[in-house]
Amino acid sequence: MGSMFRSEEVCLVQLFLQSGAAYSCVNELGELGIVEFRDLNPNVNAFQRKFVNEVRRCEELEKTFGFLEQEITRSLSPSLRSQMQDALLSPPAPQPRELLTIEEESERLAQELREVSRNRDSIQAQLTQLCQYRGVLTQMHFLTSSQTAPPPSFDPVGSAENRQDVRLSFVAGVVHPWKVPAFERLLWRACRGYIIVDFREMDEKLEHPDSGEMVQWTIFLISYWGDQIGQKVKKICDCFHTQIFPYSESQAEREQVLSELKTRIEDIRKVTVETEQYLQQLLLRAVAVLPKWRVQVHKCKAIQMVLNLCSPSVTEKCLIAEAWCPVSQLPALQSALREGGRKSGSSVDSFYNRLPASTAPPTLFPTNAFTAGFQNIVDAYGVASYREVNPALYTIITFPFLFAVMFGDVGHGLLMTLAALWMVLEEKDPKMKNNTNEIWRMMFGGRYLILLMGLFSIYTGAIYNECFSRGLAVYPSSWHIRPHASHYNWTDEIFRTNPYLSLDPNVTGVFTGPYPFGIDPIWGMANNHLTFLNSYKMKMSVIIGIVHMTFGVCLSLFNYIHFGEISSVFLVLIPELCFMLCLFGYLIFMVIFKWVVYGPMHSDKAPSILIHFIDMFLFTENKDNQELYSGQMTVQKVLVVLAVCSVPVLLLGKPIHEYITFRKKKRQAALRVCV
Template identity: 45%
Template structure:
């Protein structure tokens, strides 16, 4: 848990592994997930590394598994997930896995090809069946009408004069073609036939009621049967080309009814035989996929682990003898023994007799930042890392954020009703944590909510508390302790006057305060907003100043840990003085005002009428301006206030040049002492003038570079000083968002109640109950959608800004990079989420 306050101490290690044991050792380290390997071959192409062939084999196995998975999902077969985590197979087992996947893929592809051919044959026979049925119906209609079909077609296509001329020459011979076409192409098909054949063809079409399955895609398509009559070979060729262009399928259709019936019977027999064969093919395919579905999850895990191991081995270097692999890795110091035990297990598994060697190395590189987290602290750490990963061994804001984040959120979201909704939602996710985590989904919004379940839970809990303090629940108040205000007016006066003033001097507040929170009578008061504005504005400033002071103090712990005494003297002390002398003093004035001035004080100068404005007092203090005098009122809150305030402002202003100049001047002084010490040491040792001259030449050569370095230090310190001084003012004002959003939330909640929910309470009887039910549903949807979700998101973002900017800027650099260990768990989770997407 200590690493939560400050990142783990890391060390760079060199690892020597025998070639035979390297695979097993890396496998054990992947299960452990505590080692971050460095790439020792950055200039070597990925295709030129030692284990590139093994990686390719793993890619091929993964491709085959993805094909199997796609076919399993297509058939809707559930894939068994036992939650097992099998170990990475030995390299020799890769051959067996490859053979298994090859056999399954080939068998499945062969079955699919056969099934597709059978389905295509079945489709053709089905279409031919519909053609024979529809054309038979068409010819039967013509015969019942007393017309020969050929004669009727002739009359439809040829005029009476042409018929007389043709009958003199001989009988007219008409041809026809029949086929099937997609239903949506019929209108365009008909127009094209009419235009291309100039109206010399006759088209008759009928819809196929049942959809047909496309064997290539498996989609259901709707088609229509058509028959086209024409005269002559030229028109026949033209019609067939048009059919080909519209991708219509033509089928043979006999002219004689007896031939059509005989063909139909043969088609039905073949369809029945095909149905039997198709059923057997589907059964075989289903059996193959069911057998594969039982193991596919474990197969994926095994292949991905093998692939990850070989990817990691490609980062290693080979020694001169080609029998040893050398790696460099970052490891936590506390876990070195655990890592050595894992390496020993890997060596024993591989049967090697040469033990691995793990040596610590000295380096000037910045180690990665590693903060150990659990399921509770993980969400808060993610909030901090989203701004920037902490520098190595820098103070981590996450443990303090666990309390300050939900608390500052709750100040803005202070409603016990809305907080209860959020609390119950967060509590449900926490209680159902395991089953919800098992249902892995690619819904990004849900994943964000679930990842921050403990944050939502605490935000709701704290909001219930602040709502209790504000005495606000769905814009209404709870009358738990009764009102401490006394109404001294009679009934007629109260009824005849809309607005009356209650004198605080004559109510119970004069003797003792309300037990906790706000008096419920303020919910009815006309000046409720004025009173709550003053209260919420002041507590916003109070919590803001305390929050910033704590940030500066956390910065002191950084200086002490890194032994930066100069920073303590030149930065921390003037920063804390500047903040205390100005802004903490303003907070103290608020408490003095609350304590000193009361309505029942016997001295008039100490009543609420003479209470000075804290804001005006602070402005006059900074401007060295005397306060405005009021008759019978004392202008100061305590004796000697004027002189004390002037002293505080002068001391605060002196802190500005202290922050600006002290550190650069101290650095110049230290460098001069260092140069003098070197000169003195050289003079003693050499005992000659030549050594002094050489030292002077070196000093002169470095003089110009030192001037450039010092100018950068002055500029950097100036920017830092201006940022802190101006930031102290702007950051203090920024905490007023706590008051602003709290006021906006309360007012929006009240408006929603008055404009929606109140309308449902004015009707009586059974109709009133139904009306109230509908109004309540509408009010509940708006409450959850606007006040809980939208307002909650707004308050969350403002709280995030207060932590990232106002709090963390006082001590947090955030210039590190995160520790990314070689971990099978992380790799498998990333692969799983990538597959789902």
């Protein structure tokens, strides 16, 4: 509890690591996670450090793993890909020989995957072209059976004999559907109408060779006369990156080619199936070993980067490192060094020495699965200084409660609680822990926070008497209309003609006492429901907020006492409390005083707190607004004067004290030099 209340005591240690055992020692320390290394080579470039080659090897391996993972994501089904996340792997860091084995096996596997993927893509592209060619021959052959002569308008000047020498030619192929309008328009304008173009959609969707998306290609057949027109047509087809196929003028030849295409397509599909099966086998091998390899290489890279922070000794026989370590973990530090030396087979043990720290140690707050989410919220606003009080301990209660004050609802809180409870109960599931979705990881990391937010929301929602923004009637209402109707002799005519009627709580039997828990549900039917509820929530929020801020200011008292800053207690803490309590604390007092003193019998005479608070700063007295108590004006003037007087103390007190202390130390240093 002490370490949770205040950051742990941390010391600076100097590690002497034997060269042969340095890798194993750092590995053991990394598994424990009890030290933070300092850089002893700040002026050395990252590319000039001793272990930079090992770091580069690990980075190259990470690139290889990235390629393997990309291929797995691309070609493996999600059910098989999830096997990478099923097992919780924490293998030890590999030794140099093991790293060499990982490097060779991963490179061999990546090379095989590259070759198989390249062959698969080549075969798939070839299959796509053959299917496109088959579609061209299937859908366009019947269009050319009657086209044997050019149109009469092709050569209006020439003779009939010249027209008979011109042969009808064809250009057939496929084009992307969104290119069809521009393609057709350019053909018509460039060839001046001396062509016949026909477009048909393919019956099946085929894969695009570049993007991999499934596209329903458009087949085109262009009939033209003359070589010049043919050259224009082919150039336009090249500009639009269309796929052109040979199109014979003979129907018999087209049927023969179509028959051969069907046979080739069947053969290629068989090869594709076999290639895909082999590719799946390679990917399954990668899935089985990739998670373990990734963790091992990541640890190895981290160790090598830590070793780059060390400086070699004069004799080059050991590495010297400096690190921050919790004082309570020093025995574990020595055990880790001893274990690392044993695993490496070193004859000389590594050891450490404590050093005096010239800078402030880092702040360390031990966390667990429950407190980590709250600590992250506090750290997002700022990390406490070394050995200061940890506000995350109190945030465990204050943050969910303040959330519930703003969003209190039984129904919504119940949904949040059930969702968070499911995450808490399934927190050991590898699929949930290893999910890479950023939003999911954020929600899963804050599962305990969401659980408390839901529970507090149920509580405050019950106080507000709201469930999915609808009122609840758990207990009978404390307000009764019959005694009021009998007292004022209300008739049925009054009920019919008046949509809203006021109930007087001073009439006996109308109001029988406070509702057992929360707000009476009858307020949901009242015309002044929002006025009452907003006033209630506003006053409650003001009270809770001021109490919360005052508590936060009071926490600094523990820091001042711990660090021996007694002057800050009188120059910072007390003026802050004086300013806050004289103004906002007095506001809380007026709210509670009005609730207690002015009941239903005197509600019509209750003064306005807002007007009193404004008059307090203006030093004026409003005759129309009755005083809460006798001598109120005098008390308010004294409080305002105290609050105003605390402002210059806050602004100037601490700087003046620091300046006087600095001058005093300077004079003492000068006297010591003279002596």
